[in-house]
Amino acid sequence: MRSTADVVIVGGGAVGTSIAFHLTQLGLTDVLLLERGELSAGATGRSGALIRTHYANAPEARLAAAALPWFEEWADRVGGECGFVRTGFVQLVMPGDADRLHANVVMLTGLGIDTSVLDATELAALESGLAVADADLGAYEPRSGYADPVATTRTLAAAAVRGGAQIQQQTTVLRLLGAGDRVTGVETTAGRVQADTVILANGSWSVPLTESLGLDLPIESVGAQVAFVSRPDGLSGRGGHLTMIDRRTGIYARPNGRSETLVGLSQSARTIASPDDAEVLDSFPGTALHQLALSMPAFAAQKVLRAHAGPLDVTPDRCALIGRIEGCDGLVLAVGMSGSGFKKAPAIGACVAELVVEGKARTASIDEFALSRFAEGRPIVSNDYLLGSSMGGSGPVLVH
Numbered sequence: 256m257r258s259t260a261d262v263v264i265v266g267g268g269a270v271g272t273s274i275a276f277h278l279t280q281l282g283l284t285d286v287l288l289l290e291r292g293e294l295s296a297g298a299t300g301r302s303g304a305l306i307r308t309h310y311a312n313a314p315e316a317r318l319a320a321a322a323l324p325w326f327e328e329w330a331d332r333v334g335g336e337c338g339f340v341r342t343g344f345v346q347l348v349m350p351g352d353a354d355r356l357h358a359n360v361v362m363l364t365g366l367g368i369d370t371s372v373l374d375a376t377e378l379a380a381l382e383s384g385l386a387v388a389d390a391d392l393g394a395y396e397p398r399s400g401y402a403d404p405v406a407t408t409r410t411l412a413a414a415a416v417r418g419g420a421q422i423q424q425q426t427t428v429l430r431l432l433g434a435g436d437r438v439t440g441v442e443t444t445a446g447r448v449q450a451d452t453v454i455l456a457n458g459s460w461s462v463p464l465t466e467s468l469g470l471d472l473p474i475e476s477v478g479a480q481v482a483f484v485s486r487p488d489g490l491s492g493r494g495g496h497l498t499m500i501d502r503r504t505g506i507y508a509r510p511n512g513r514s515e516t517l518v519g520l521s522q523s524a525r526t527i528a529s530p531d532d533a534e535v536l537d538s539f540p541g542t543a544l545h546q547l548a549l550s551m552p553a554f555a556a557q558k559v560l561r562a563h564a565g566p567l568d569v570t571p572d573r574c575a576l577i578g579r580i581e582g583c584d585g586l587v588l589a590v591g592m593s594g595s596g597f598k599k600a601p602a603i604g605a606c607v608a609e610l611v612v613e614g615k616a617r618t619a620s621i622d623e624f625a626l627s628r629f630a631e632g633r634p635i636v637s638n639d640y641l642l643g644s645s646m647g648g649s650g651p652v653l654v655h
């Protein structure tokens with residue numbers, strides 16, 4: 256293996272490959288991406304891959320909005336297919352959250368996002384399979400949908416390699432090199448690489464790597480599960496049915512190709528000792544199908560075909576850690592995606608590449624995502640929604 260690189264990226268998921276691609280787009284080609292297994296081996300390969308711009312805080316909405324045109328124009332901008340399907344997306348909330356929904360839609364439209372609040376009649380007209388009561392409301396965005404996370408990552412990696420980057424799989428970064436206030440490279444299972452900049456894009460696995468620097472990254476490993484369900488006839492939405500997050504029932508769902516639907520539970524996540532824990536709990540498939548049928552009753556007679564689990568890297572405010580670290584030159588973070596990093600990956604990659612090459616992100620602001628926000632007592636505050644009583648009505652809600 257080579258012994259130097261301008262930039263080493265640790266992790267070959269959607270975020271790491273996006274950073275590699277964007278670095279080459281900015282003319283920095285001496286880039287080495289190291290992946291301990293295969294591309295998409297972590298959260299990315301297990302992702303629900305919902306793509307939406309509805310967020311309850313502006314910093315994340317800006318990143319999601321900046322990423323959406325990439326998915327829409329993938330073939331021209333990156334090359335190949337990312338599997339983007341524009342189904343439209345709806346965020347459904349409890350009737351008691353009407354004011355919050357309206358406030359968030361005002362915030363989002365202020366950022367230039369195409370979204371509006373629909374009432375029960377409008378929602379039923381949009382998706383005939385949706386269970387709606389008179390007082391129900393949803394925020395609709397026509398441009399959103401879902402993509403194929405593995406194809407997204409593969410095409411980003413291919414474009415990065417075409418641009419001059421090198422991607423080395425089956426190579427684990429064992430520790431960061433350097434001392435005190437400067438990281439100077441990495442030690443790997445295939446030898447040492449000296450680098451001006453090391454970018455961590457390896458989710459929860461970043462935590463042990465930064466311990467030697469005296470850094471305690473505030474990231475908790477959480478297991479998330481999704482089930483694939485056979486899809487009934489009679490749903491009216493584009494591409495199968497609307498992609499949705501439904502706080503009334505605690506689900507998120509989207510079509511998966513021609514005959515399946517992917518469903519996850521916002522609250523099924525559990526703390527795991529290791530991000531390598533990919534256990535699907537016995538109770539999960541049945542609960543997911545039951546809650547999905549509360550949102551779309553035609554699913555009541557359907558079957559769960561399979562399910563899988565993957566790790567989330569969750570921070571205290573459930574927003575990512577992106578940027579340089581004060582007092583630790585040569586290290587850049589792109590971790591802590593908190594269950595919501597796939598849809599933002601094209602924009603996060605652009606921002607991190609701009610930071611490294613030009614000194615500052617210009618695609619969107621990443622200042623709010625600095626690790627220092629926690630020590631400084633200014634976490635990102637979300638105007639987030641309650642969960643319906645059928646899912647407990649309280650407790651942490653993980654976004655997707």
Ligand SMILES: Cc1cc2nc3c(=O)[nH]c(=O)nc-3n(C[C@H](O)[C@H](O)[C@H](O)COP(=O)(O)OP(=O)(O)OC[C@H]3O[C@@H](n4cnc5c(N)ncnc54)[C@H](O)[C@@H]3O)c2cc1C
Nearest residue numbers: 266268270291297298299302303304305428565596597598
């Ligand atoms: C079940 C589930 C559903 C989700 N649903 C959505 C959704 O609907 N929408 C959305 O936007 N997001 C969703 N997410 C979250 C999203 O998938 C992640 O935030 C995103 O994929 C993270 O990408 P990443 O590149 O940061 O991390 P990862 O994909 O985890 O990549 C990190 C990589 O680093 C590698 N690695 C680790 N340690 C080392 C090391 N020491 N040396 C070398 N390589 C290393 C790993 O093997 C891994 O491939 C979901 C996640 C899960 C698990």
